[in-house]
Amino acid sequence: MKWPFTAATVLMLAASPGISGCADRATNASESSARLQTLLDRLVREAEVPGAQLVLTRDAHDLRFTSGVADIASRAAFPETAQARIASNTKTFVASVVLQLTAEHRIELDAPVARYLPGVVTGPGGDGDRVTVRNLLQHSSGIPDYLNSMDLDSVETLTSHHSIDDLIRLGLDQPALFAPGTRFDYSNTNYLLAGQLIERVTGTPVDIEVTRRILSPLGLRDTYWPRYPDESVIRGPHPHAYLEKNGARTDITDIDPNGGLPDGAMLSTGHDLNRFFMALLSGAVVPPAQLAEMQRTIATGDHPPLADQVGLGLFRSITASGVETWGHGGSIPGFYTADTATHDRAVTIILNQVPAESAPDIDDLIADLVDEIMRP
Secondary structure, three states, X not given: OOOOOOHHHHHHHHOOOOOOOOHHHHHHHHHHHHHHHHHHHHHHHHHOOOEEEEEEEEXXXXXXXXXXXXXXXXXXXXXXXXXXXXXXXXXXXXXXXXXXXXXXXXXXXXXXXXXXXXXXXXXXXXXXXXXXXXXXXXXXXXXXXXXXXXXXOOHHHHOOOOOHHHHXXXXXXXXXXXXXXXXXXXXXXXXXXXXXXXXXXXXXXHXXXXXXXXXXXXXXXXXXXXXXXXXXOOOOOOOOOEEEEOOEEEEOOOOOOOOOOOOOOOEEEHHHHHHHHHHHHOOOOOOHHHHHHHOOOEEOOOOOXXXXXXXXXXXXXXXXOOOEEEEOOEEEOEEEEEEEEOOOEEEEEEEOEOOOOOOOOHHHHHHHHHHHHHOO
8 A cells, every 4th residue: 555645644535624633533544544455455356457556536635545566577566646548538528528619609419410520420320410419428329339340359459550430430330229319328439429529610639629628727737648649658657558368468558559539548647537527526627507418317227337327428326325426437458447526536446457357246346445435
């Protein structure tokens, strides 16, 4: 366990204002930290991953826990400010830009996608005259996931360049899953289209819009969109990332398996992700009316590990102790990120390998960690 703060800081994280000197609060904080470390150790062991970092942010302070290793060769622990590929958390940033454009009256959520991307959404996978912008952001479009046609266990696939237009066609050339707006099914193709929509409306690349509208104003200095295809090495301190196949691990740290795409290109730290989600839920990223739209939900079934409802780029969950939280999470070859937040506290868990398919109860373990942190 890494303790970057003094005992007084740990106490402040767990105590209410005005009673931070109470001995019983110090004891409770210590016991809670011990439980978190035990749960994180168990998560690493049962997920069969090399290592993990947990970052808890509360009262403008971070508390970090690590378990296992960041590098199986050197046995080094996770760096304190570890950068990782945050995969589908990118979608929340992209959705936030769309909602900002909605507030600027440049995009209508319930307008057909064909208004902004004429002739793009065609084929058996979807009809741009029926699929709306909201459908894309809420995964209710019925457009199939292009990843269904790719072998993500293949290093060759991960290092092959695919244009965004080709990947969109991979999704749209499959039969539609259902009529738009009738149910939920998670599809990365939706956010390829959302990124294209932003670029068409603004005339600016989506990564530039995310940077100038969100990253720079919030001061998220350790969060960035890599310059594909020239940037595959992670800029800051980071764990090594691993792909396991047939019992053998391959180091894929310097492979960008996403290709700079708006469904999962970004890199960040636990600290920055926590700050972003707390800022979003506090109304500092999109106006109140648009945040309310992001938090209008439909049922998901059991797709994400921490959620039962999906909004626009946000998943909602209720912890075992009854606290409503919002986040996204992401999985990409080499990294797995679970995160959730309220307006005043947030947690991010980063693993440097996707959990083994045979791993038992990983979702339940993550839910237990979140409940320990979020309980009143």
